[in-house]
Amino acid sequence: MATAFLKQFTNLEPEGPAWLTAIRQRAIARFGDVGFPTTRNEDWHFTSPAPIAEATFEPMRAPTGLPDESTLAALLPGTADWIRLVFVNGRFAPTLSRPDAAGGVKVMSLAAAYREEPSLLEYHLTQRADIVDPAQVFTAINTAFMADGAVVQVQPGVSTPVPIHLLFLTDDAATGGVSHPRVLLVAEPGSNATVVEQYASLGGSRYLTNAVTEAWVGDGSTLHHIRLQQEARDAFHVGTTAVHQERDSHFLSFSFATGAALSRINIFSGLHGRGCGATLNGLYILGGSQHCDHQTRIVHAQPDCYSRELYKGVLDDASHGVFNGKVYVHPEAQKTDGKQTNNTLLLSERARIDTKPQLEIFADDVKCTHGATVGRIDETALFYMKSRGIPNTQARKLLTYAFAAEVLETIPVDILRDGLERMALERFTGTTDA
Amino acid sequence: MSSEIELLVNKDYQYGFSTDIEADQLPPGLDEGVVRAISARKNEPEWMLDWRLKAFRRWQQMTEPHWSNVKYPKIDYQAISYYSAPRSAKPLASLDELDPKIRETYDKLGIPLQEQKLLAGVAVDAVFDSVSVGTTYKAELKKHGVIFCSFAEAVREYPELVRRYLGSVVPYSDNFFAALNSAVFSDGSFVYVPKGVRCPMELSTYFRINAADTGQFERTLIVADEGAYVSYLEGCTAPKRSTNQLHAAVVELVALDRATVKYSTVQNWYAGDEHGVGGIYNFVTKRGKAFAGSRISWTQVETGSAITWKYPSVILQGDNSTGEFYSVAVVNNHQQADTGTKMIHIGRNTKSNIVSKGISAGQGNNSYRGQVKVMPKAEGARNYTQCDSMLIGNRCGAHTFPYVEVQNNTAIVEHEASTSKIGEDQIFYCKQRGLSGEQAVSMIVSGFCREVFKELPMEFALEAQQLLGITLEGSVG
Numbered sequence: 068m069a070t071a072f073l074k075q076f077t078n079l080e081p082e083g084p085a086w087l088t089a090i091r092q093r094a095i096a097r098f099g100d101v102g103f104p105t106t107r108n109e110d111w112h113f114t115s116p117a118p119i120a121e122a123t124f125e126p127m128r129a130p131t132g133l134p135d136e137s138t139l140a141a142l143l144p145g146t147a148d149w150i151r152l153v154f155v156n157g158r159f160a161p162t163l164s165r166p167d168a169a170g171g172v173k174v175m176s177l178a179a180a181y182r183e184e185p186s187l188l189e190y191h192l193t194q195r196a197d198i199v200d201p202a203q204v205f206t207a208i209n210t211a212f213m214a215d216g217a218v219v220q221v222q223p224g225v226s227t228p229v230p231i232h233l234l235f236l237t238d239d240a241a242t243g244g245v246s247h248p249r250v251l252l253v254a255e256p257g258s259n260a261t262v263v264e265q266y267a268s269l270g271g272s273r274y275l276t277n278a279v280t281e282a283w284v285g286d287g288s289t290l291h292h293i294r295l296q297q298e299a300r301d302a303f304h305v306g307t308t309a310v311h312q313e314r315d316s317h318f319l320s321f322s323f324a325t326g327a328a329l330s331r332i333n334i335f336s337g338l339h340g341r342g343c344g345a346t347l348n349g350l351y352i353l354g355g356s357q358h359c360d361h362q363t364r365i366v367h368a369q370p371d372c373y374s375r376e377l378y379k380g381v382l383d384d385a386s387h388g389v390f391n392g393k394v395y396v397h398p399e400a401q402k403t404d405g406k407q408t409n410n411t412l413l414l415s416e417r418a419r420i421d422t423k424p425q426l427e428i429f430a431d432d433v434k435c436t437h438g439a440t441v442g443r444i445d446e447t448a449l450f451y452m453k454s455r456g457i458p459n460t461q462a463r464k465l466l467t468y469a470f471a472a473e474v475l476e477t478i479p480v481d482i483l484r485d486g487l488e489r490m491a492l493e494r495f496t497g498t499t500d501a
Numbered sequence: 502m503s504s505e506i507e508l509l510v511n512k513d514y515q516y517g518f519s520t521d522i523e524a525d526q527l528p529p530g531l532d533e534g535v536v537r538a539i540s541a542r543k544n545e546p547e548w549m550l551d552w553r554l555k556a557f558r559r560w561q562q563m564t565e566p567h568w569s570n571v572k573y574p575k576i577d578y579q580a581i582s583y584y585s586a587p588r589s590a591k592p593l594a595s596l597d598e599l600d601p602k603i604r605e606t607y608d609k610l611g612i613p614l615q616e617q618k619l620l621a622g623v624a625v626d627a628v629f630d631s632v633s634v635g636t637t638y639k640a641e642l643k644k645h646g647v648i649f650c651s652f653a654e655a656v657r658e659y660p661e662l663v664r665r666y667l668g669s670v671v672p673y674s675d676n677f678f679a680a681l682n683s684a685v686f687s688d689g690s691f692v693y694v695p696k697g698v699r700c701p702m703e704l705s706t707y708f709r710i711n712a713a714d715t716g717q718f719e720r721t722l723i724v725a726d727e728g729a730y731v732s733y734l735e736g737c738t739a740p741k742r743s744t745n746q747l748h749a750a751v752v753e754l755v756a757l758d759r760a761t762v763k764y765s766t767v768q769n770w771y772a773g774d775e776h777g778v779g780g781i782y783n784f785v786t787k788r789g790k791a792f793a794g795s796r797i798s799w800t801q802v803e804t805g806s807a808i809t810w811k812y813p814s815v816i817l818q819g820d821n822s823t824g825e826f827y828s829v830a831v832v833n834n835h836q837q838a839d840t841g842t843k844m845i846h847i848g849r850n851t852k853s854n855i856v857s858k859g860i861s862a863g864q865g866n867n868s869y870r871g872q873v874k875v876m877p878k879a880e881g882a883r884n885y886t887q888c889d890s891m892l893i894g895n896r897c898g899a900h901t902f903p904y905v906e907v908q909n910n911t912a913i914v915e916h917e918a919s920t921s922k923i924g925e926d927q928i929f930y931c932k933q934r935g936l937s938g939e940q941a942v943s944m945i946v947s948g949f950c951r952e953v954f955k956e957l958p959m960e961f962a963l964e965a966q967q968l969l970g971i972t973l974e975g976s977v978g
Contacts, residue, residue, distance in 0.1 A: 109568065113906075398895050398896065401895070411907075413907065413909075413910030413912075414910065415910060416877075416909060416910050416911070417877075418910055419906075419907065419908045420905070420906075420907050421904070421905065421906045421907075422905045422906075422916075423902065423903060423904050423905065424901075424903060424916070424918070425900075425901060425902050425903070426890075426899070426900060426901040426918060426920060427898065427900045427901075428890070428892065428898060428899045428900065428920050429895070429897075429898045430892070430895050431892035431893060431894055431895045431897070431922045432895070432922055433892070433920060433921070433922070434919075434920070434921060435919065435920040435921075436917070436918060436919040436920070437901070437916075437917075437918050438915070438916060438917045438918070439903070439905050439914070439915070439916040440913075440914065440915050440916070441905060441907045441912065441913070441914040442910075442912070442913045442914070443910045443911060
């Protein structure tokens with residue numbers, strides 16, 4: 068695939084401003100130099116990108132037709148009043164979108180932002196996500212090829228009344244293709260916003276989504292970022308979220324992953340001001356032979372910050388989950404308070420989890436803990452439920468749901484939390500009214 | 502920082518003297534000739550030389566690994582002398598014939614080489630540079646059928662045992678440093694405890710590097726036959742030199758069915774001075790294989806060495822076997838440590854317990870790197886890991902890299918880690934009860950390490966506590 072990407076780049080029509088062209092060239096050159104990582108790269112130790120590296124993906128074809136409103140509504144019910152941008156097969160679909168420039172928030176496609184917000188892009192775009200690290204070549208590839216995507220700017224002091232929904236869809240024409248969606252989120256000082264980034268499939272198989280989201284969270288602002296990875300079961304998904312936090316800002320992320328044959332989700336946040344907080348939560352529910360790898364990195368670069376992390380996994384069949392959570396504490400980041408937890412429930416004897424919670428600490432006055440557990444359903448709890456007359460299968464399903472619900476409850480958007488809880492309940496118990 | 506503490510911090514490495522004795526030393530450099538020369542000097546049989554050569558050829562194809570979290574200048578393997586023996590080393594009829602200068606050295610170190618002085622009841626094999634200079638209490642052990650001798654002697658006297666177990670846990674091709682050791686190892690200790698025998702005393706080896714520009718490559722092989730029990734202690738020191746010296750040892754433990762092997766280390770190699778000049782590079786491969794119902798326990802107190810890079814591991818091969826790892830690693834000044842353990846659960850109902858305490862002071866960097874791997878067949882495997890780090894000062898670092906890999910859903914694996922500093926409120930409380938600041942710190946630190954120290958045999962626990970005190974004192978103010 069490496070040569071195919073390099074060849075595709077030479078045929079690429081330059082899009083966007085001149086400064087971006089130079090960065091695109093640097094990015095593709097970097098990819099040419101380092102190529103795809105192998106499992107010898109520590110960050111890819113448990114996930115081999117070979118299925119992606121060895122396949123060939125053509126640039127994704129245009130959709131055969133656009134989905135109707137009821138199809139869209141079914142993907143995330145109850146969101147009719149949300150601001151929404153829809154992309155199908157990597158292309159912006161203006162007719163399905165409800166951008167809103169009023170109310171202190173600008174939501175537009177990347178192509179529109181090239182024209183309307185050149186200085187905003189020059190300041191932020193490609194500035195947060197690393198393209199040099201050989202482990203991050205997918206970001207370099209995205210940078211070289213990014214064509215469409217979303218730009219969100221929340222004006223200073225503004226709280227968005229409704230969440231912003233960025234929906235990335237694929238249809239039948241996506242088969243064998245690759246898209247490189249790029250999202251830029253800018254929360255200006257004192258603002259408060261919720262962004263839901265959803266990757267879902269209406270058809271198509273064996274395609275690759277290679278997404279990059281960059282976020283800048285200004286002084287005293289709060290950004291909720293909820294990421295739903297519900298790709299087709301035989302698709303590939305690589306997604307990186309790179310966040311820069313300023314003083315007293317809060318970044319709260321939730322990563323929900325149930326789709327794709329092979330997915331790799333990176334969530335990185337740098338705490339570059341005093342008094343920041345970062346909360347990274349996630350839930351992965353896998354079955355079949357799915358493989359899902361979450362990499363999180365929190366860099367404490369300034370004093371008085373805290374970070375909280377809770378990732379849970381429910382693994383069935385022969386699925387393979389990977390979690391690697393890194394927390395770095397720089398020498399000046401005194402009074403850091405960090406907490407990280409990863410719990411995995413193995414439902415099948417063929418399921419596999421590799422977890423690596425990692426702390427690297429250079430300051431002494433800090434409080435950092437991490438914990439990881441792996442196990443199956445608690446026999447005592449099961450016995451208790453059975454003794455109360457709940458059949459074995461039902462009890463197991465309820466306990467599995469309860470395990471997942473603990474982390475789902477942290478989602479701040481009621482409608483979304485209820486939706487995902489309902490979905491999990493349905494998946495584990497086969498009914499929505501338990 | 503109080504002046505008293507300052508004094509203690511600046512206290513010299515008390516084992517830093519060197520002994521001026523003639524040594525039979527090979528010139529620096531490593532090629533096949535050197536491997537053959539070492540083998541010839543030790544009058545080794547053909548099979549041993551073949552094994553070394555296989556290892557050497559393998560080593561030539563390998564590259565030095567650099568994945569660990571330590572930094573050091575490139576090692577020139579051709580600048581090291583791979584064999585150094587006290588000139589007078591020839592088979593001794595009794596310990597009284599030992600070169601008085603060597604004996605003096607061990608007296609200074611506090612190793613009770615002379616049996617009559619032995620109140621502790623510890624049988625000692627002392628390794629001076631590359632050769633073993635004497636094993637105490639040999640006769641007493643023989644009565645119980647326990648073999649405890651230098652590795653060279655074991656190759657001559659018990660070739661069938663050595664051939665059967667050598668490399669069975671750490672094959673010569675295992676890693677770069679293990680291959681190097683397999684090619685050039687000069688001596689070490691060999692222990693065999695027969696079926697059902699409980700070794701009547703603690704066995705011990707004391708390693709000392711004396712000659713300059715040499716490396717020490719010892720090899721220890723401990724075999725506990727079915728139902729046997731043995732507890733083994735290892736201590737290490739080296740003189741102060743401004744150049745770095747390489748120590749690449751291999752330790753293999755074999756615990757057959759229902760056997761118990763307890764291996765304790767107090768590692769106090771020279772750590773280099775306060776500017777990070779000199780010191781020992783301690784790149785060691787230690788691994789045990791536990792068969793059904795057996796137990797292997799590693800306890801280590803790592804206070805010395807400029808760089809420590811070791812992962813005492815247990816392969817839990819047999820059903821119902823147990824692996825344990827208790828570690829205290831202290832770094833001060835410019836010391837670096839990347840240490841931890843691997844527990845590989847293969848058999849059913851295997852258990853492992855890991856307790857790791859890392860203390861970083863000065864500009865030291867301490868990493869815990871551990872792997873808990875549950876293979877698909879390891880039903881009912883259980884692991885509990887606790888690794889705590891304490892930081893003293895803001896120029897040091899503490900890092901944790903735990904790898905948890907589970908492929909069986911009946912396994913229960915728990916990992917907990919925390920990082921903290923000595924709380925001002927804790928010190929305040931102690932002071933208010935009449936303790937000085939130093940006493941308070943030493944009390945808090947030894948409380949922090951208590952779970953590990955209680956696994957050490959008594960005399961080692963005391964030594965370890967003192968060592969800890971010396972390494973750390975003055976770094977807290």
